[in-house]
Amino acid sequence: MLKLSNDDRKALREAIQSAYPDRASLEIFVDDELNQNLAVVAGDGKHDKVIFDLIKWAIAKGYIDDLILALAADTENRPDIQQFCRQVLRQRLVLNPPDGVTRELSLDLDPSAWDIDIRSEELEGFLPQQFTFEADVGKLQEGLGLANAVCKITFSDRPARESGTGVLIAPDLVLTNFHVLSREVGADLNALAQTAQFEFGYVSTPFGEPRRTQQLTVAGQTPVVAASPIAQLDYALIRLSPGTNFAVKPVPLNATAQLKPRSPLNILQHPEGEALKVSLSNNGVVKTNEPKGLVLYVNPTKQGASGSPCFDDDWHLVALHHKALQTSFGSVREGILMSAIYPQIASFL
Structure with missing residues (x-):
């Protein structure tokens, strides 16, 4: 939920007052956009006090982000209000976390x-x-029970940071991106897959206990049974050699x-x-x-x-x-x- 500063709350009050200068227009907005009765959530006092109580109610009940989003959607012809809403939302949305969580290699694809x-x-x-x-x-x-079917993909001739992820969708078939194997059109995927290692069960363990992983390699000389280039569906379906002790469910x-x-x-x-x-x-x-x-x-x-x-x-x-x-x-x-x-x-x- 958004946490507004004192200045934000003041600016929000002014924006609502400007957009809905009378009680009737504010009642319609609150009913249409928030599905709430203005008299119930903010009382019947003076208009500026009603707006103050509306914002106070929205913060207390967890509706403040809905209120600001609704205000932005309802005032598309008001650049001043749009600027305020956008500024607040951009400060609060976590689409680019500060720890660089979205950092990924570029695929050079428009x-x-x-x-x-x-x-x-x-x-x-x-x-x-x-x-x-x-x-x-x-x-x-239920979801974490699927963890064993997800593998880390590394390559003998590449740095560890150039790893990828794959998922078991059949007893001996792993699905991953084409570009995990290669970023070049026409690359010999079968040859590249020969250098890959598929490590299942690579999860953290309690109290520093050793991991019990299973490391698989590909089956045969042509393990890539299906693939689609990066500019199309960007997938590779790879056949593994699981052995008799591999009992992971797809x-x-x-x-x-x-x-x-x-x-x-x-x-x-x-x-x-x-x-x-x-x-x-x-x-x-x-x-x-x-x-x-x-x-x-x-x-x-x-x-x-x-x-x-x-x-x-x-x-x-x-x-x-x-x-x-x-x-x-x-x-x-x-x-x-x-x-x-x-x-x-x-x-x-």
Whole structure:
């Protein structure tokens, strides 16, 4: 929730007074945009006192971000109010965390090639709610139970920081990004896959206990059974040689998911080659582009998260994390929808 300074609250009072100079217009705004009765939440006093009490109520009840977003949407012809709303929201939104959590390697791909159309107003609507009491413990346990199916991908001839992430979608098949293997069109993916190591179970352990990981390599000379270049769907499906002691279950897929704006999205990833991390959001989806097979979201990621599985609220695989994009407002992440990938790989599953 937004935490306004004294100056912010004063500026907000002045903005509301200017936009809705009489009680009737303010009543309509509060009813239409907040679905609240002005008399109930702010009383019947003088207009300036009603505005003061409205803001006080919005802060106390956790509606202050909704109030400011509604004000911005309802005053598009008022540059002065728009400037105030944008300034406050930009100060508060955590789309570019200070620890560099969005840092990822560039793919040298023009966003226009993906038909990216993202306006700052669409990102301003995302005030990521922190998971506290809102997180269902059973759902979390279900998701974390999939952790064993996510692997860190490293290469014998590359620095550790140039790692990636993959996910097991069949007993011996891992899905990751094409660009985790190579960023060049026409590269020999099979040869590159021969140098890769797929490490499952790379998670932190309590009290400094040793990790019990399983390190797999590819099967045969042609392990890449399907792939799509970076400028298309940017995926590689790789066959592994699991051996008799490998008993990890693949993740469940949802190739028909209809991801709507502000719906939940969860990502299991190995950022910067570190132990497995989970990035949760209960409103993280920004928008989708079904024809292009893309989904945009605000979940934080880092370099090394390429190829990470993106799950819906039921912990079904719905997308493959691809990259971060910079916009004029902040950064947004981009994934490849499983609905686009699945038709190309279904015969191998």
